[in-house]
Amino acid sequence: MAEPLLVVENLQTHFRTPDGINRAVDGVSFHVNAGETVAIVGESGCGKSVTSMSILRLIPEPPGKIAGSIRFQGKDLLKLSEPEMRAIRGNEISMIFQEPMTSLNPVLNIGRQIGETLRLHQGLSARDAEAKAVEMLKLVGIPEPGRRVREYPHQLSGGMRQRVMIAIALACNPKLLIADEPTTALDVTIQAQILELMRGLKNTVGAAIVLITHDLGVVAEVAERVVVMYAGKKVEEAPVVELFNTPRHPYTQGLLGSMPKLGSSLTGTETRLAEIPGLVPSLKQKIPGCVFASRCPHATDLCVKVAPALEEKAPRHVAACHYALKEGAIAA
Amino acid sequence: MSSPLLDVQDLKKHFPIKGGFFGGVTGHVYAVDGISFHINKGETLSLVGESGCGKSTVGKAILKLFPITAGQVVLDGKRIDDMSSSVLRPLRRRMQVVFQDPFSSLNPRMRVRDILAEPIHNFGLARSGAELEEKVGKLMDTVRLPRDAVNRWPHEFSGGQRQRIGIARALAAEPDLIICDEAVSALDVSVKAQIVNLLQELQERLGLALLFISHDLAIVEHMTHRVAVMYLGKIAEVAPKRSLFAAPKHPYTEALLSAVPVPMPGKARERVILKGDVPSPINPPKGCRFHTRCPYAFDRCRVEEPPLRPVPTALEAGHLAACHLHDLSADRNPLAVAKGQALLAV
Numbered sequence: 001m002a003e004p005l006l007v008v009e010n011l012q013t014h015f016r017t018p019d020g021i022n023r024a025v026d027g028v029s030f031h032v033n034a035g036e037t038v039a040i041v042g043e044s045g046c047g048k049s050v051t052s053m054s055i056l057r058l059i060p061e062p063p064g065k066i067a068g069s070i071r072f073q074g075k076d077l078l079k080l081s082e083p084e085m086r087a088i089r090g091n092e093i094s095m096i097f098q099e100p101m102t103s104l105n106p107v108l109n110i111g112r113q114i115g116e117t118l119r120l121h122q123g124l125s126a127r128d129a130e131a132k133a134v135e136m137l138k139l140v141g142i143p144e145p146g147r148r149v150r151e152y153p154h155q156l157s158g159g160m161r162q163r164v165m166i167a168i169a170l171a172c173n174p175k176l177l178i179a180d181e182p183t184t185a186l187d188v189t190i191q192a193q194i195l196e197l198m199r200g201l202k203n204t205v206g207a208a209i210v211l212i213t214h215d216l217g218v219v220a221e222v223a224e225r226v227v228v229m230y231a232g233k234k235v236e237e238a239p240v241v242e243l244f245n246t247p248r249h250p251y252t253q254g255l256l257g258s259m260p261k262l263g264s265s266l267t268g269t270e271t272r273l274a275e276i277p278g279l280v281p282s283l284k285q286k287i288p289g290c291v292f293a294s295r296c297p298h299a300t301d302l303c304v305k306v307a308p309a310l311e312e313k314a315p316r317h318v319a320a321c322h323y324a325l326k327e328g329a330i331a332a
Numbered sequence: 333m334s335s336p337l338l339d340v341q342d343l344k345k346h347f348p349i350k351g352g353f354f355g356g357v358t359g360h361v362y363a364v365d366g367i368s369f370h371i372n373k374g375e376t377l378s379l380v381g382e383s384g385c386g387k388s389t390v391g392k393a394i395l396k397l398f399p400i401t402a403g404q405v406v407l408d409g410k411r412i413d414d415m416s417s418s419v420l421r422p423l424r425r426r427m428q429v430v431f432q433d434p435f436s437s438l439n440p441r442m443r444v445r446d447i448l449a450e451p452i453h454n455f456g457l458a459r460s461g462a463e464l465e466e467k468v469g470k471l472m473d474t475v476r477l478p479r480d481a482v483n484r485w486p487h488e489f490s491g492g493q494r495q496r497i498g499i500a501r502a503l504a505a506e507p508d509l510i511i512c513d514e515a516v517s518a519l520d521v522s523v524k525a526q527i528v529n530l531l532q533e534l535q536e537r538l539g540l541a542l543l544f545i546s547h548d549l550a551i552v553e554h555m556t557h558r559v560a561v562m563y564l565g566k567i568a569e570v571a572p573k574r575s576l577f578a579a580p581k582h583p584y585t586e587a588l589l590s591a592v593p594v595p596m597p598g599k600a601r602e603r604v605i606l607k608g609d610v611p612s613p614i615n616p617p618k619g620c621r622f623h624t625r626c627p628y629a630f631d632r633c634r635v636e637e638p639p640l641r642p643v644p645t646a647l648e649a650g651h652l653a654a655c656h657l658h659d660l661s662a663d664r665n666p667l668a669v670a671k672g673q674a675l676l677a678v
Contacts, residue, residue, distance in 0.1 A: 043520040043521060043522065044520050063415040111489035111553065124520070146677070157609040159609055160609070173390055177335035177364060178561035187383055187547065187593045188382065188547065188549070188588060188591040188592055189382060189587055189588065189606045189609075191592075192381075192590070192591035192603075192605050192606075193605060195593070196605055197448050197645070201367050206610035214520065215593065216521075216522065216592030216595040217550075217592065217594055218593045219593050219595070219597075220593060220594065220595045220596055221597075223597075240597040240598075241597045241598050243594060244597055245543070254522060255521055255522065256523055256595065258522050259521060259525075259550065259595060260522070260550040260551055260553065260554035261548040261550065261594070261595070262549060262553060262577075262589070262592055262594050262676050263553075263577065263594075263672070263673075263676035263677070264553055264554060265553055265573050265574045265577050265578070266577060266672055266673060266676065266678050267678050268573070271657075272532075273525040273528055273529055273554065274525065274528055275526045276525070277526075278494075279523075286488070303466065318531045
């Protein structure tokens with residue numbers, strides 16, 4: 001079998017801070033196949049955004065330091081020179097950020113902003129770039145694209161701006177699209193529109209997507225495979241249906257249990273929400289054992305002393321837990 | 333039946349827009365435009381809707397954080413919206429608020445003890461220093477923070493812990509009603525569950541009434557007794573929880589329910605995806621405010637505003653909706669049947 005589109009191996013992104021080294025991402029490996037949607041989920045500070053920024057090398061070095069390897073179509077991105085990297089950003093790999101308000105330039109019209117990547121990477125003339133920009137706006141479902149292309153970001157609503165961001169990201173037909181919390185800042189009805197758009201575009205454009213989010217509902221709607229991160233480590237990875245039906249890692253189980261289920265009043269399953277006690281540990285101290293041990297209801301001495309390795313618990317389903325059994329339940 | 337704890341009648345809040353050469357008023361933002369609801373003692377009413385629908389303005393108007401344009405607010409039989417601030421002051425004790433952002437709603441220059449002691453002191457709820465200290469300690473127990481943390485500063489706490497301090501501060505005044513304005517929205521999933529559980533427990537134990545303002549329908553369904561759905565400054569639908577989630581009677585509620593992503597991959601759901609954006613509250617649409625995005629709108633919706641009234645096909649009593657569809661015969665009314673199960677895939 002050919003190598004996947006993106007292979008991240010033992011990625012370590014550390015930041016030097018006045019009070020010690022912050023191990024934001026600490027030994028994360030995963031891969032993304034061509035055309036696949038992989039979600040990276042976790043709570044604030046788990047390292048999911050830093051992982052995505054590391055792939056595009058958007059981490060300032062110093063204070064940051066990226067180690068490990070990130071192979072994209074066989075090339076190690078960490079070994080490329082800055083000009084080589086620039087030819088990849090926005091061209092073969094592009095990114096959508098959370099805040100559509102701040103990630104667009106307020107003093108340029110949106111046609112210029114979509115056209116910029118096209119002129120830079122594909123050498124289009126200003127006129128061709130604008131024509132292509134109109135086409136892209138149509139693709140992302142913006143009404144009257146011919147008029148909108150001359151408008152400025154402040155004239156658009158939040159949902160429209162996110163559509164423009166998607167248009168910019170897709171302008172050069174990237175092989176890989178990284179979407180960092182693309183719908184978090186949007187209202188639910190607008191979020192539904194954007195998710196619908198992303199699902200539709202995936203079929204027409206065929207780009208692979210790395211979706212970074214904390215919302216398990218969004219994951220269930222769009223992802224094919226899910227990577228769960230906690231405190232800078234990957235703790236579980238599985239195909240989406242498998243992960244929601246039989247989560248193996250206590251953290252994933254806790255996350256799913258702590259979410260109220262919509263429709264609970266219809267099914268009569270209104271129970272007290274499961275809490276994950278305590279707080280995420282500081283990433284500035286090295287944790288010798290399992291990163292989740294301090295909050296895990298099943299933790300033993302072994303968990304505190306020895307870090308569990310990622311093991312395949314079921315086909316294509318890995319988890320880093322000493323006690324996660326192959327049958328799914330945790331040994332009591 | 334006893335009278336409700338809080339009764340809001342035809343509340344309006346219009347914010348003037350200043351502009352032009354002489355700084356005159358050039359228009360109004362119709363943030364809240366005539367809404368009525370009540371909350372009983374010990375009951376949770378949730379106010380849901382998207383950004384800009386006016387739900388937070390309602391909360392602030394009840395607290396009289398600004399004067400209202402029209403309507404009345406009655407707290408336990410006493411009309412409070414026209415009271416002078418000195419008359420209102422003792423009544424303020426009975427209504428407290430917990431805000432969304434636990435990072436900006438605590439004074440960074442006050443220790444936790446002083447944050448909690450201020451309302452107790454203000455409303456004269458403690459007769460001696462020892463009693464004050466004991467009350468502060470009890471509040472810390474109630475929200476499950478260690479008593480010795482009272483000497484620490486807000487910045488030493490995490491988001492979830494700060495929200496606990498915010499809740500303790502609201503409880504310090506021994507209120508009957510707490511307005512929670514997106515009180516759990518800024519928290520991570522696992523911490524959110526802790527705070528939701530705490531609020532539910534406190535409500536049961538202390539018999540508090542809650543006005544729970546939120547955009548998160550799953551949390552609302554988990555917490556609430558009744559729900560009011562707002563759209564562009566109006567209440568579109570208000571109903572007991574089960575009645576609303578099992579059989580929504582307003583097209584907007586239906587769309588909201590179907591838009592929430594559920595953590596069940598591969599489940600087939602009935603989808604209603606709304607077109608376009610929420611119109612501006614400066615110039616709201618004529619007729620029904622939702623007609624520009626409504627999949628079922630017909631001619632009457634464009635000219636005549638539907639009143640909020642009981643729906644005959646509702647599952648439970650007290651289910652009101654503002655929609656002309658319910659005047660049509662059942663075979664022409666897409667909301668006559670209970671669609672909740674199909675929308676939520678349960």
